Amino acid sequence: MLQLQRVPQYLWPICVHTALIATLVTRSTTATSSSDYLVGRNKTVYNPSQLSDGQFLEYSNLSDKQHLREAIKNILIPRVVGTPNHGIVRQYIVQSLRDLDWHVELNGFHDNAPILGALHFTNIIATLNPNAERYLVLACHYDSKYMPGGEEFVGATDSAVPCAMLLNLAKVLQEQLKPLQSSKLSLMLLFFDGEEAFEEWGPKDSIYGARHLAKLWQKEGKLDRIDMLVLLDLLGAPDPAFYSFFSNTEQWYMRMADLETRLSEQHLFERYVNSGVARRDPSRYFQPQALRNSQVEDDHIPFLRRNVPILHLIPMPFPSVWHTTDDNEGVIDYATTNNLALIIRLFTLEYLLGGTKAA
Numbered sequence: 001m002l003q004l005q006r007v008p009q010y011l012w013p014i015c016v017h018t019a020l021i022a023t024l025v026t027r028s029t030t031a032t033s034s035s036d037y038l039v040g041r042n043k044t045v046y047n048p049s050q051l052s053d054g055q056f057l058e059y060s061n062l063s064d065k066q067h068l069r070e071a072i073k074n075i076l077i078p079r080v081v082g083t084p085n086h087g088i089v090r091q092y093i094v095q096s097l098r099d100l101d102w103h104v105e106l107n108g109f110h111d112n113a114p115i116l117g118a119l120h121f122t123n124i125i126a127t128l129n130p131n132a133e134r135y136l137v138l139a140c141h142y143d144s145k146y147m148p149g150g151e152e153f154v155g156a157t158d159s160a161v162p163c164a165m166l167l168n169l170a171k172v173l174q175e176q177l178k179p180l181q182s183s184k185l186s187l188m189l190l191f192f193d194g195e196e197a198f199e200e201w202g203p204k205d206s207i208y209g210a211r212h213l214a215k216l217w218q219k220e221g222k223l224d225r226i227d228m229l230v231l232l233d234l235l236g237a238p239d240p241a242f243y244s245f246f247s248n249t250e251q252w253y254m255r256m257a258d259l260e261t262r263l264s265e266q267h268l269f270e271r272y273v274n275s276g277v278a279r280r281d282p283s284r285y286f287q288p289q290a291l292r293n294s295q296v297e298d299d300h301i302p303f304l305r306r307n308v309p310i311l312h313l314i315p316m317p318f319p320s321v322w323h324t325t326d327d328n329e330g331v332i333d334y335a336t337t338n339n340l341a342l343i344i345r346l347f348t349l350e351y352l353l354g355g356t357k358a359a
């Protein structure tokens with residue numbers, strides 16, 4: 001297990017729209033008992049065992065890089081809410097999952113946005129077992145940012161790559177995930193709509209889909225079914241550095257860090273560590289460090305406020321192309337993308353199939 005250390009502040013260029021680095025917490029403890037592994041709003045103890053060496057090798061060898069590239073290409077068009085392209089991308093996501101035997105539900109609603117006025121938004125909710133009692137939720141947003149000057153913005157990292165990673169996970173793990181079609185603990189993929197602000201980021205202009213869904217599920221009593229919401233955002237650029245943002249999911253974050261270490265030690269990554277593209281070499285993706293009160297606003301916020309455990313996979317600092325037209329295919333580092341997709345797949349399998357140790 002890695003130990004969490006203090007992050008030197010000089011590592012932090014100031015990011016726009018985030019009030020970063022409020023507090024950095026030093027942690028010296030890692031999970032020592034199963035009671036450290038708590039999930040859901042009701043704090044259920046859940047401690048799936050780590051993947052055995054056999055499972056680890058078998059699952060690590062599963063991949064379909066061609067499919068991942070194709071999925072990215074299919075999503076990588078301007079897809080502002082309400083435009084025909086937005087519908088095309090939504091349909092592509094929905095059909096891809098239905099073809100893989102997922103149960104897909106569309107959660108549509110109306111809201112008013114600055115500049116564009118009344119808009120119809122649609123969250124995509126895909127489950128392997130719609131009647132499961134508990135879910136691990138993997139989430140991203142599929143809309144792209146509206147650019148007032150009419151510039152072409154395709155949002156590669158924001159968030160075409162994260163969406164493609166989730167579709168790729170469903171494709172690559174199709175056989176392994178089959179038992180989850182009838183299990184009490186299952187997997188949900190959530191594609192939020194309207195994450196982006198149309199005019200200026202604020203409580204009424206941003207995360208339209210997430211705000212709607214968190215409120216709806218609270219009313220319907222469905223939030224208690226979520227073990228943890230893992231939110232993927234701004235992925236695909238080289239040399240990302242992740243941090244543990246929330247203490248209540250820190251053990252799960254460390255599981256991801258451990259999987260990264262295990263893959264690295266067994267030389268199962270492509271062109272790992274330094275891509276040669278970024279000037280900074282973070283030496284690993286999952287930093288053994290905690291970053292609290294970072295105030296990064298994203299789709300997790302309405303769920304976080306309702307006490308749903310959150311694991312936020314967003315690099316710090318953000319990719320340098322963030323919210324510029326350069327966030328296009330040119331910024332995607334496929335080795336990094338494949339490596340991250342692999343860590344997320346292994347985490348998903350470990351979480352859902354690892355089995356429980358005696359609590």
Ligand SMILES: [Zn+2]
Pocket residue numbers: 145158196323
């Ligand atoms: Zn964005």
